[in-house]
Amino acid sequence: MRKNLLKQVVTKSSKELTLRCSKPSDAKELIEYLNIIGGESDNMTFGKDEFRLSVDQEETYLKALDEDNTSIMIVVTESNKIIAQGSIVSDKRKRFCHNSVLGISVRKEFWSDGIGSIIMDELINFAKQCEVTKIVTLSINTENKNAIKLYKKFGFDEVGIHKNKFFIDGKFYDEIIMDLHLI
Template sequence: MFPTEKTTVDGRRLLIREAGGSDAGPVLAYIDRISRETTFLTFGPGEFLLTREEESAYFEKCRRTENALYLLAFLKGTIVGTLTFQAGPRPRVRHAGEMGISVLKEHWGIGIASLLIDALLEWAKDGEIVKKIDLRVRADNDRAIALYRRKGFVVEGRLKKEIYLDGVFYDNLCMGLEI
């Protein structure tokens, strides 16, 4: 299934593939960059503290696990987006997991997040395990919420004051999609 090529809204070729061990350095650089571009993430600059070795080991764990996925999106060889999915390890919860997604700000609005979610949904439908995808999104992130709704996610709950940033509390919405 991966790698796969898709076309962005503005006609560019987007490569989507699973992360591998040699991607750790570029992914950590990407994470450092996005942490400075938006406050909608759960971490800010300097707060994502994994080493290259730890990140590489996580990629390999995802590759070996039937209900986990770490996708990278590339434009002209540069990482422009990521999507992670991790389901539970035990039989009662291995069908359901949480998705995380990010896209470089300069590439917002050209369909990269949509294409990454489509890739996750296709992967989940092709498999026999994943039946539910959950996510958390800050309640004031209107663009992301609109995208998730277009993909079929529904609001399942609200976590009040879950994020604290610069003296202000923000709620998170819990959204889910049954496969």
């Protein structure tokens, strides 16, 4: 995948969206987006308004991703507003550099419209083109059944469980660890 990715995509409900690589100037809007989605469900590792990076910190992070040939963040926009994002971030340590961590999120109003699959396609294609990446890992709340189904569709296998990883509204939830082996 080219780091200058820009393309139009069409969802199951025929919405026309733009998929592109993130850029440092997205920092403020990404923070706002993440703080909104944190409150839309219990699927994230943070709640509403708990994503606490400053705009400068997020800009620095996005710039580092942009300069890294083994990591990428993509955003999906509707009318220039971010409605979904996904990333693959590779470990920089020599002994672990063949490992990458994948994460995606979609605004609730766009769930079940194929956007997760569109993002997964792009991210996995990117990982396959990286000669270094051999294993893509993700983690997920066991209650997020639709996402688990999506990840399995793309070839991810369950490799472990973190017991009681999430504590939401007075209740513990387990976390599933899933891997996709590209070797």
